[in-house]
Amino acid sequence: xxxxxxxxxxxxxxxxxxxxxxxxxxxxxxxxxxxxxxxxxxxxxxxxxxxxxxxxxxxxxxxxxxxxxxxxxxxxxxxxxxxxxxxxxxxxxxxxxx
Numbered sequence: 001x002x003x004x005x006x007x008x009x010x011x012x013x014x015x016x017x018x019x020x021x022x023x024x025x026x027x028x029x030x031x032x033x034x035x036x037x038x039x040x041x042x043x044x045x046x047x048x049x050x051x052x053x054x055x056x057x058x059x060x061x062x063x064x065x066x067x068x069x070x071x072x073x074x075x076x077x078x079x080x081x082x083x084x085x086x087x088x089x090x091x092x093x094x095x096x097x098x
Contacts, residue, residue: 028098029069032061034090038083052082072098 012037039047039058048058075095079087086096 006091012071028072030072030075030091030094030098031066033071035078036061038090039054050077053078072083 035051039050042050044058044062045055048055051058059084075091076087079090083090
């Protein structure tokens with residue numbers, strides 16, 4: 001006895017399929033403003049070196065160009081490696097909202 005027609009199942013019985021090719025959400029980013037307060041008194045190149053970033057990035061930040069912000073992993077690295085503190089000390093409650 002052969003069955004050639006597909007067996008229909010209710011929609012709720014179908015597993016949810018995750019579309020791996022769909023556009024992913026952008027990872028959370030933080031403002032560099034708190035970092036600028038740590039290096040406000042330093043010349044641009046020294047400030048960039050203190051934070052472990054490119055001097056061109058420091059120039060942009062000091063000019064107010066904060067887009068797209070700092071990726072949370074890079075923010076974590078800057079705080080821990082360069083400032084020797086926890087990121088929550090730098091970004092406060094904004095860090096815990098990630």
